[in-house]
Amino acid sequence: xxxxxxxxxxxxxxxxxxxxxxxQTWLDLLFAHWPIxxxxxxxxxxxxxxxxxxxGYAWIGVVPFSMKGIRMRAMPEIPYTNQFxxxxxxxxxxxxxxPGVYFFSLDAASKIxxxxxxxxxxxxxxxxxxxxxxxxxxxxxxxxxxxxxxxxVAFEGSYMPVSAVFKSTKQSFEYWLTERYCLYxxxxxxxxxxxxxxxxxxxxxxxEADIRANTMTIGQGIQCDVRKPMLHYAQKLDVLIWPLTKVx
Numbered sequence: 001x002x003x004x005x006x007x008x009x010x011x012x013x014x015x016x017x018x019x020x021x022x023x024q025t026w027l028d029l030l031f032a033h034w035p036i037x038x039x040x041x042x043x044x045x046x047x048x049x050x051x052x053x054x055x056g057y058a059w060i061g062v063v064p065f066s067m068k069g070i071r072m073r074a075m076p077e078i079p080y081t082n083q084f085x086x087x088x089x090x091x092x093x094x095x096x097x098x099p100g101v102y103f104f105s106l107d108a109a110s111k112i113x114x115x116x117x118x119x120x121x122x123x124x125x126x127x128x129x130x131x132x133x134x135x136x137x138x139x140x141x142x143x144x145x146x147x148x149x150x151x152x153v154a155f156e157g158s159y160m161p162v163s164a165v166f167k168s169t170k171q172s173f174e175y176w177l178t179e180r181y182c183l184y185x186x187x188x189x190x191x192x193x194x195x196x197x198x199x200x201x202x203x204x205x206x207x208e209a210d211i212r213a214n215t216m217t218i219g220q221g222i223q224c225d226v227r228k229p230m231l232h233y234a235q236k237l238d239v240l241i242w243p244l245t246k247v248x
Contacts, residue, residue: 004238007200011181013098016196020240021073028132028139029065030159030207031177031232034217034224036060041091044222048192048248049093049102049184054176060104060224061090061177062216064141064155066132069238070113084109085130087143087155089216092177093184095247100182100194104220105153107145114147121195121244122185126150137161145219153219156212161205161233168204174232178202185244192248198240207233 008015035057042058045051051058068083089104107128108114114125126147133140138160145153168174179202183195209231217224 004198004200004240008198010179010201011198012179013181015198016242016245018242019073020198021243022241023069023071023073024067024239024241025069026237026239027066027068027235028134029063029234029237030139030141030209031061031063031234032209032211032229033059033061033177033231034229036091036222036224041222044104044220045091045093045102046186046190046192048186048190049095052092052094052099052176054092054173058091059177060217060222061088062155062214062229063088063090064132064139064143064157081110081112084113085132085141085143087128087130087141087216089220089222092180095184095192095194098182098194100180100184102184104222105150105216107143107147107153121183122187122193123183124150151215151219153215155214155216157209157214158212159207159209159231159233161235162208163206165203165205165235167201173230174202174204177232178204178234184247191246193244194247195244196242198242199237202234202237205233205235207231 064087071077086108088106093102106125109130117125128145130143142156
């Protein structure tokens with residue numbers, strides 16, 4: 001943990017002054033991204049957030065992965081909440097000079113985590129039946145949302161890395177997608193919050209995937225060519241999370 005905090009030169013802005021409140025380890029992430037016309041996605045993102053574009057397009061991402069080692073600061077891991085599968089649907093925004101992630105939805109296999117994230121981070125979490133299994137380098141992943149608060153969407157597929165590990169360079173598409181050190185969320189009264197995070201630079205690999213079912217974006221009312229995503233993989237990332245701060 002000391003090594004993680006000691007490495008900060010890659011960050012686009014300094015760490016928050018207060019202490020971090022949560023630690024997580026993210027495992028076997030697939031970044032599947034599709035270009036979306038700005039005009040199509042802009043009405044679906046709160047006007048208070050600037051929707052970012054890369055090469056003239058906004059981008060929608062579907063990101064399945066697993067989490068482990070989840071714990072609050074100065075506390076041990078809590079049984080039944082310290083490891084589970086998660087899948088999010090996201091796009092990329094900024095407020096001022098701080099680029100971040102905006103989540104359309106987040107599905108998780110832990111009911112406790114879903115309710116806690118909704119309460120503490122104003123994030124649109126939903127409970128789902130989820131299964132992630134690793135067979136060699138291949139990840140077999142399935143998610144079926146059961147939460148009645150959201151559309152009944154699903155994801156099923158297999159994916160694996162197909163290149164050597166690399167770190168993205170500034171100005172690259174991979175850097176634009178992944179090197180973001182906060183999320184943005186909005187409360188019921190339309191107050192915008194930022195949640196800062198910290199981690200080392202992403203170690204990425206190109207990926208291939210057999211996506212057999214994916215209604216995640218359709219459930220958000222977002223149309224994209226689900227057959228041809230841009231694919232990247234990351235094996236592991238340790239992450240520190242800070243409490244929300246009011247932005248607008």
